[in-house]
Amino acid sequence: MTELTKLSAAEIAGLVAAGETSAVEVTRAHLDRIAAVDDRVHAFLHVDSDGALAAARDVDARRAAGEELGPLAGVPVAVKDVLTTKGVPTTVGSKILEGWRPPYDSTIVQRLRAAGTVMLGKTNMDEFAMGSSTEYSAYGPTRNPWDTDRIPGGSGGGSAAALAAYEAPLAIGSDTGGSIRQPGAVTGTVGAKPTYGGTSRYGLVAFSSSLDTPGPCARTVLDAALLHEAIGGHDPRDSTSIPAPVPDVVAAAKRGATGDLTGVRLGVVSEFADEGVEPGVLAAFNESVDALTKLGAEIVEVSCPHFRYALPAYYLIAPSECSSNLARFDGVRFGLRVGDDGNRSLEEVMSVTREAGFGPEVKRRIMIGTYALSSGYYDAYYGQAQKVRTLITRDFTAAFERVDALISPTTPFVAFPLGARTSDPYQMYLADLFTSPTNLYGGPGISVPCGLSGGLPVGLQVMAPTMADDRMYRVAAALETAVGTLTPPEL
Amino acid sequence: MTTTLPAYDEVVARYEPVIGLETHVELGTNTKMFCGCPTDFGGEPNTRVCPVCLGLPGSLPVANKAAIEATIRIGLALNCSIAQWCRFARKNYFYPDMPKNFQISQYDEPLCVDGYLDVEVNGETVRIGIERVHLEEDTGKTLHVGGATGRIHGATESLVDYNRAGIPLVEIVTKPIPGSGALAPEVARAYVAELRDVIRSLGVSDVRMEEGSLRCDVNTSLNLPGEEWGTRTETKNVNSLRSVERAVRSEMLRQAAVLDAGGRITQETRHFHEESGDTTPGRSKETATDYRYFPEPDLVPLAPDPAWVAELKAELPELPRVHRRRLQQAWGLSDLDMQSVLNAGAVELIEATVAAGATPAAARKWWLGELSRRANETGVELADVGATPRQVAELQSLVDAGKLNDKLARTVLEGVVVGEGSPTEIMTNRGLEVVSDTGALTAAVDEAIAANPEIADKIRSGKVAAAGALVGAVMKTTRGQADAKTVRDLILQRLS
Incomplete structure (x- = not known):
């Protein structure tokens, strides 16, 4: 029953609940699919077949015992390798954590288990979530199922590609500057970055603490909402977690699926028009705007003058925090240790370990961040970037006084060929041009497929006010009814 | 260097x-x-x-x-x-x-x-x-x-x-x-x-x-x-x-x-x-x-x-300075005396010793005298000298009961700080109790008089001050365990 892999999470859960299939059967189908295609996609860094089948058997046993199970019970999920999984390797795409098996589960993974989902394994990513193509993974790139010579986006390219390759119906990502939304856009899948603090960071290996946000990836908006609901909500182990209920994203997705956006005001950020968007992307976006208008939405142009400074501010704040967060990888307590030959001092062993364990992009950002935080430069760089962050937040706040949500292309360009941007970091950084403002503000954003350009998927981003995640799901689900889900060619 | x-x-x-x-x-x-x-x-x-x-x-x-x-x-x-x-x-x-x-x-x-x-x-x-x-x-x-x-x-x-x-x-x-x-x-x-x-x-x-x-x-x-x-x-x-x-x-x-x-x-x-x-x-x-x-x-x-x-802020306890002022009054100390207590780090020790039954004067005497001296010699804080307030109070109670004289008490205290046990135990184990048996003392006094006829004559002739030498001799033969005043009274009584 290979078709199980083509179903949505909601459909799978329905079949499992009705006893028409079992969690084990669903899990086997996906493990078989991974075995069949992942050598061409490389979405996974680690497939936990035994763990997945054990979890699936447990779900089936609980159901047989008459237990009431949640709306995602028995549905397989792929987890980005940035989240700790007890006893299951967690590398963050880096050599420095090769072989590390965490002694604890992240809150997100705990909640996934509690919801009865079945974790298939850990997905590939740019090292420490730094990148937009998954080419910076220390374990080799992931390929885009739409065209395996092209990148699947990043940093969460593994999670997005696993969905597009039908290796998993659900996946978890983390979004620091666009790492859920941009891979979603270029693989024709749905990726949502919740409000910062709406999903727990406990067990998320930190890149940039004030920006990192774990979130759901799926092939449909409703599936993303179901997953969002399962993993979201307050966590006392994360001080920055918001002590409030998860906005009702599932109801919002269902409401949006009726295709009625009457009374909804959507803002198009005028400044984004000048930012070198590929013509095909712009065309797909404009067609979507027309489609949204037909669904009843009112479209207004909104000015957010400080968005153009988002990328520079992002590339100071994120590296600064990363330079401190990544200091703990020193070979003393866990992970890689190099050069401990009895002749080197402790400091030298730390240094040699870090030299060997980190890749070039990670080193670049540690260097930039270390510089930006150093005495005498702090005010000019980190301090200034924080001020820009405040201005961007004001732009959002002002915009949301006029409109319910903002829309933009998710990323300026479609999936590019492998290797096309690795030699020029700035060209790579441009992938986050439209997604990074949301991270600086802390609000939610979602990317939903909105058409094709040259046979490759284009994503539309919906941005909403903090803790109004439901609004973006409604708009995204409505657009999904007009555009339909995108089906990649057979691998 | x-x-x-x-x-x-x-x-x-x-x-x-x-x-x-x-x-x-x-x-x-x-x-x-x-x-x-x-x-x-x-x-x-x-x-x-x-x-x-x-x-x-x-x-x-x-x-x-x-x-x-x-x-x-x-x-x-x-x-x-x-x-x-x-x-x-x-x-x-x-x-x-x-x-x-x-x-x-x-x-x-x-x-x-x-x-x-x-x-x-x-x-x-x-x-x-x-x-x-x-x-x-x-x-x-x-x-x-x-x-x-x-x-x-x-x-x-x-x-x-x-x-x-x-x-x-x-x-x-x-x-x-x-x-x-x-x-x-x-x-x-x-x-x-x-x-x-x-x-x-x-x-x-x-x-x-x-x-x-x-x-x-x-x-x-x-x-x-x-x-x-x-x-x-x-x-x-x-x-x-x-x-x-x-x-x-x-x-x-x-x-x-x-x-x-x-x-x-x-x-x-x-x-x-x-x-x-x-x-x-x-x-x-x-x-x-x-x-x-x-x-x-x-x-x-x-x-x-x-x-x-x-x-x-409203629930802050009485601060040490205020507390100390109250103790100074209760103990009847001058500013200078209180300062020496403070300098020795003895406030809480004395307070605890008093709480364990000693008079403020006695508690202060031990902590500022013998014990401070010892703390200085060994280079430790007074609180870590090896004696507890309870032991000091017990020692003083033995003195007050006439079982130890000042010299014996100091010997017992030396035992306490090196961990030999409680003052009572040390006194008993080492046989340091004051000799109060006047029969045994009289014999020692007579022995001393017999051994020092010249001094005895001086006392007989009214030079009472010379009695000190005989007291010393008696103390020596009783290994310090006699009460000096009792010995002196006995000597004067025998030679009057």
Whole structure:
């Protein structure tokens, strides 16, 4: 029953609940699919077949015992390798954590288990979530199922590609500057970055603490909402977690699926028009705007003058925090240790370990961040970037006084060929041009497929006010009814 | 390095010292600063740890409310203003006993600022300005194995125990303290003693210097009168009140020798050595690490509710100075006598001895006399001399009952401090009880009279003062166990 892999999470859960299939059967189908295609996609860094089948058997046993199970019970999920999984390797795409098996589960993974989902394994990513193509993974790139010579986006390219390759119906990502939304856009899948603090960071290996946000990836908006609901909500182990209920994203997705956006005001950020968007992307976006208008939405142009400074501010704040967060990888307590030959001092062993364990992009950002935080430069760089962050937040706040949500292309360009941007970091950084403002503000954003350009998927981003995640799901689900889900060619 | 040090009197005649103190206090909260691990002292290495205090990837800190409350109470007791909004900050540097290679501390936004602490030195009140009181996490402890000295140099292995990592630590920093002249070492000591007493009275830490729950760094500089303050050094590893005083004095002497020779003082960290009482250079602050402080993004800002702070302020216990004034009255001591009690660090000991039944005068006599002398000789704090207030009270009760005379009591006390048992046990075991059997004493007196006919004649002829010699002889034959007054009465009675 290979078709199980083509179903949505909601459909799978329905079949499992009705006893028409079992969690084990669903899990086997996906493990078989991974075995069949992942050598061409490389979405996974680690497939936990035994763990997945054990979890699936447990779900089936609980159901047989008459237990009431949640709306995602028995549905397989792929987890980005940035989240700790007890006893299951967690590398963050880096050599420095090769072989590390965490002694604890992240809150997100705990909640996934509690919801009865079945974790298939850990997905590939740019090292420490730094990148937009998954080419910076220390374990080799992931390929885009739409065209395996092209990148699947990043940093969460593994999670997005696993969905597009039908290796998993659900996946978890983390979004620091666009790492859920941009891979979603270029693989024709749905990726949502919740409000910062709406999903727990406990067990998320930190890149940039004030920006990192774990979130759901799926092939449909409703599936993303179901997953969002399962993993979201307050966590006392994360001080920055918001002590409030998860906005009702599932109801919002269902409401949006009726295709009625009457009374909804959507803002198009005028400044984004000048930012070198590929013509095909712009065309797909404009067609979507027309489609949204037909669904009843009112479209207004909104000015957010400080968005153009988002990328520079992002590339100071994120590296600064990363330079401190990544200091703990020193070979003393866990992970890689190099050069401990009895002749080197402790400091030298730390240094040699870090030299060997980190890749070039990670080193670049540690260097930039270390510089930006150093005495005498702090005010000019980190301090200034924080001020820009405040201005961007004001732009959002002002915009949301006029409109319910903002829309933009998710990323300026479609999936590019492998290797096309690795030699020029700035060209790579441009992938986050439209997604990074949301991270600086802390609000939610979602990317939903909105058409094709040259046979490759284009994503539309919906941005909403903090803790109004439901609004973006409604708009995204409505657009999904007009555009339909995108089906990649057979691998 | 073996320069001859100038005399202290000459140093203080030529230079003016400026001192400053940074004190770290481990709070006695049940759990660590940012996780739920227990904080009790001892325990097998690395048994009181979790992903958070080990700094494992993905772990996050959650601030301990009890520690914040304790810090605010310390700040209030030190007359500080409490911040209405402040943040934790990361202090970044690499060290193996620091799990994350950054310490969560506070930087430019401390919880408490701008206070003072009044201390008594030689009967005068000195007001020590408090710059700031902030909260941070402690590091782990590194043990160097295989080297001769226990230092990193020459060690074959370094072992790290993270049980201490993440224990809440309060840092209390004074403003610079100029103008204390020759008294600078005593001012430093009095400040630390007073601070310790204040914190102990709040019940937020056991403030035991020997266990490291109170640690002190001493800053010292010298300048010529009328000139700018000199370059300061920071002396670490100062682990007793006595050492605080010695460290300031020794650093003043060392700096004076350097300056006298036309040299300049290097701004550096120095280590204090208990045995020699001097300091040696550590890492130089001129090439110090840039800590790259920035606000801790994993924690939300602290905004203590002013009403809660007011409540904490209203509930502060009686502070030691006030308490001491009350004791001074109750014990009927002059300012000078009280000061000597304070200088000896004996207030609480005497208080406890009185509570155990002794009179204030007797308690003070033992603690300031015999026991202080012994503490000085062995170089320990009075509280660690080996006798407890309960034992001292028991000793005095034996004296009051006439079972011990003063000399025997001192012998018994020597047994107590070396751990032979309770005063009663030692008296019995060593057979030190006063001989009150007049039959046995009479025989000893007669023996002494017979052995010293010339002295006996003198006494008979009215030279009563000569009786002393015979008393001495009797005491000698009874090994001091006779009551001297009884012996004297007996002698006079036999020779009248």
